Amino acid sequence: MKKDTVIIGFMLFALFFGAGNLIYPPTIGIEAGTSFWAAIAGFVLTGVGLPVLAVAAVSFVKNDARELADRVHPLFGLIFTSLVYLAIGPFFGIPRAATVAYEMSIEPFSGQTSLLLFIFTTVFFVLVYTVSMNPSKIVDRIGQFLTPILFLAIVILCLGGFVLLESPTVSPIDKYASAPLFTGFVEGYLTMDAIAALAFGIIVVNAFKDRGIIEGRELVKATLKAGIVAGIGLTAVYTSIGWMGSRMASEGKFSNGGAILSRSAEMMFGSFGALLLGVIVALACFTTSVGLVVACGQFFHKLTGLSYNLIIAFVTAASYLIANQGLNTIIQVSVPVLTFIYPIAIVLIILTFLNRFFGGARTVYLGAILLTALVALYDGLAAFGVEMPAITSVITYLPFFSIGLGWLVPAIAGGVVGYFFKRKATISYSN
Structure with a gap:
């Protein structure tokens, strides 16, 4: 090296x-x-x-x-x-x-x-x-x-x-x-x-x-x-x-x-x-x-x-x-913000390496990031102490939610749906 x-x-x-x-x-x-x-x-x-x-x-x-x-x-x-x-x-x-x-x-x-x-x-x-x-x-x-x-x-x-x-x-x-x-x-x-x-x-x-x-x-x-x-x-x-x-x-x-x-x-x-x-x-x-x-x-x-x-x-x-x-104040405010940002960053990084497999289609990025951001926003607001009982009663059914990875399946689903729309648009254009 x-x-x-x-x-x-x-x-x-x-x-x-x-x-x-x-x-x-x-x-x-x-x-x-x-x-x-x-x-x-x-x-x-x-x-x-x-x-x-x-x-x-x-x-x-x-x-x-x-x-x-x-x-x-x-x-x-x-x-x-x-x-x-x-x-x-x-x-x-x-x-x-x-x-x-x-x-x-x-x-x-x-x-x-x-x-x-x-x-x-x-x-x-x-x-x-x-x-x-x-x-x-x-x-x-x-x-x-x-x-x-x-x-x-x-x-x-x-x-x-x-x-x-x-x-x-x-x-x-x-x-x-x-x-x-x-x-x-x-x-x-x-x-x-x-x-x-x-x-x-x-x-x-x-x-x-x-x-x-x-x-x-x-x-x-x-x-x-x-x-x-x-x-x-x-x-x-x-x-x-x-x-x-x-x-x-x-x-x-x-x-x-x-x-x-x-x-x-x-x-x-x-x-x-x-x-x-x-x-x-x-x-x-x-x-x-x-x-x-x-x-x-x-x-x-x-x-x-x-x-x-x-x-x-x-x-x-x-x-x-x-x-x-002071450190305690900084940590108290930063945790909810990081809870929101991090899942979006993770999905963006992963999509970068998968980019060539779906031809860089924007619909894939949009679908995956949008659904990730929605769940991450809920997690971030919850970490701030914002109570959302109506949303909580639904979102807790997401797979892996209990371990802090509730955004994972929505990210995959959003990417798959985005890829479907990309293929549908390609087929329609070719016809």
Whole structure:
């Protein structure tokens, strides 16, 4: 495998490995208990498999993810892609990364104060903006320098977990006792990586183009190989820190995955463990934030024609303001939005790879996305606490609804109906 592929793969690993990747696997581990392996397998499907496919999907088009969404309808492409970039950027993704970095690298040593959060996020976003100003250097700065440091720190922490954490696993909580694989699958939504991949994909594609790989098939292959490099690293890390969480159930109750990791690091290495975890978190969240700012800057620059530097200034400023609202507020608002966006993104990614089998017919995209969006909208509103008893009494009959995949059969049905209309229109035209 070429050196450039490995370097770009490392960059992609660092871009993906951010706040959600740290705080969710340990929670799965502690909650899934003896069902850990099935649960983490489901998590990896959405937390690793889908992002790798999404990055490869972007390499099929000439520009960015909007070109994929335009296959449904140009207006849908504009609205959905903008929503994706805003969600993974200034609204949720970047502020979450900054607040997780604060809570896991500063707060353990100093306690929680709004003044410290303000100071930390000020320094954090000044650095993010500075690095993001020159996107052509992002591969060298992240892929060659920051990622090896990040990966080394993670390896030390994970090896310590396998050797030093000896507490037995316990029985899973209810949702992991009945369907651990599918519960883990839905939990993978919260990483935001599949939709982030729609943004990161163009960074990877441009990195390969800068290295002279511009032919379609070769570009797809190179992008997929870089995705596999990142995917192997992510799978290893998710499994390791999730397994660490499964060994912490006997240590009491924890508020979130960050608290689980902090306690396990302290148990293994004392104060050095807290420092090591702080380095991991700060680097992981910083590299992800840089990647998201660059992706948002490039997308909205192309969309609006405004200066790239002006846009990233706006993105970092908005992220800075939202980050200072605190992690709990960000998570509370983001979950319903991600519940709506994620199924649509999954279906769009899958259709991209099946495109040649139905000739790219817009009716297939329309049918599949429309029915997916209707169910996803219900799920999102329900997650917001909106009660819809009349709709609920009907929609609960959908297959797989109880495990969070109620959109699956409607998506397939919509695609099949769309294909039928495509064939019918073709036959009518030929006659």
